[in-house]
Every structure is written in structure tokens, then in C-alpha cells.
Amino acid sequence: MNLNMKYLILYVNDLEASLHFYRDLLGLPIKMQVDTYVEFETGATTLAVNTRKSVNELLDLGLTTDVPSASTFEIGFVTEDVPGTLDQLRQQGVRVVREPETKPWGQTVAYVTDPDGHFVEICTAIG
Incomplete structure (x- = not known):
């Protein structure tokens, strides 16, 4: 398959x-x-x-x-500037649920939600 x-x-x-x-x-x-x-x-x-x-x-x-919440999965969008992207979204009223954090594997990730509660990950590329 x-x-x-x-x-x-x-x-x-x-x-x-x-x-x-x-x-x-x-x-x-x-x-x-x-x-x-x-x-x-x-x-x-x-x-x-x-x-x-x-x-x-x-x-x-x-x-x-x-x-009540569609938070059973996440959608990921890759960007080179996670903090900058998150700041732009926050200024537009997007709900931020997790601030940028650098993970042990080197990737920076942050989370927002869409109007239906789906998690949207804003992150750098891995590797």
C-alpha cells in the first residue's frame, strides 16, 4: 500500500x-x-x-x-521566526496557549488555537 x-x-x-x-x-x-x-x-x-x-x-x-473543544490533534506550520509570528498573531487577537519554547531536539514551538479550539503549532523546522 x-x-x-x-x-x-x-x-x-x-x-x-x-x-x-x-x-x-x-x-x-x-x-x-x-x-x-x-x-x-x-x-x-x-x-x-x-x-x-x-x-x-x-x-x-x-x-x-x-x-466544546476540538483539541484532539494539532496542525503544524513551520516558520523561521516563531516569536515574531506569535507576536503578530497575538496582536490580532489570536489565543496563545503555549509561548515559544526550544525543545531538547532543537526545535522552537508555540501553540495557538483556531476559533473551533483546534491546536495550531507554530514551529521551526526540525533538523
């Missing part, structure tokens, strides 16, 4: 809040949008969002709309 990760879709409650976070605050260009489904250009793997309501209507996956 030869699998390649092509995209990751986040199920969100508020499309406009997610667009504001990923497009306006993180600066990710929109690659494609069809109704409530939006893909962002992020490199080799596409990040997409779709509303929980739309996914339920289209796919009947049984998603709930009252998820």
Missing part, C-alpha cells in the same frame, strides 16, 4: 470565523471554495475547512455541532 497525505479537512462551526483565522490572520491563500467547503494553499498538503452542518447534510457522518 502506498498512501500519500493530500489534504486535511477541519470540521468547523463558523465558516466566517475560520476564514478570518486561516485566510486573514495566518495569511493562507484560498485555493478553492465551493459553498461551505474551502481549501487553502499550504504546500504539498492542502488544508480545508467545511462546516459541521454541511458535512452532516452531505455525508451523514453524525457530527455534533456542540463540540
Whole structure:
């Protein structure tokens, strides 16, 4: 079996809040949008969002709309300037949950959350 990760879709409650976070605050260009489904250009793997309501209507996956926190995984974005990026996001009202820290393996990492509570890691490249 030869699998390649092509995209990751986040199920969100508020499309406009997610667009504001990923497009306006993180600066990710929109690659494609069809109704409530939006893909962002992020490199080799596409990040997409779709509303929980739309996914339920289209796919009947049984998603709930009252998820208190989606913090069951994280999305990682690599940058050369973690502190500077974090400062820019903080100034725009993004919730910072972990300040920059250099890990034993040499990588600097910090964490913010998106409007639905997904952890977003802002980090330097490993190695």
C-alpha cells in the first residue's frame, strides 16, 4: 500500500470565523471554495475547512455541532521566526496557549488555537 497525505479537512462551526483565522490572520491563500467547503494553499498538503452542518447534510457522518473543544490533534506550520509570528498573531487577537519554547531536539514551538479550539503549532523546522 502506498498512501500519500493530500489534504486535511477541519470540521468547523463558523465558516466566517475560520476564514478570518486561516485566510486573514495566518495569511493562507484560498485555493478553492465551493459553498461551505474551502481549501487553502499550504504546500504539498492542502488544508480545508467545511462546516459541521454541511458535512452532516452531505455525508451523514453524525457530527455534533456542540463540540466544546476540538483539541484532539494539532496542525503544524513551520516558520523561521516563531516569536515574531506569535507576536503578530497575538496582536490580532489570536489565543496563545503555549509561548515559544526550544525543545531538547532543537526545535522552537508555540501553540495557538483556531476559533473551533483546534491546536495550531507554530514551529521551526526540525533538523
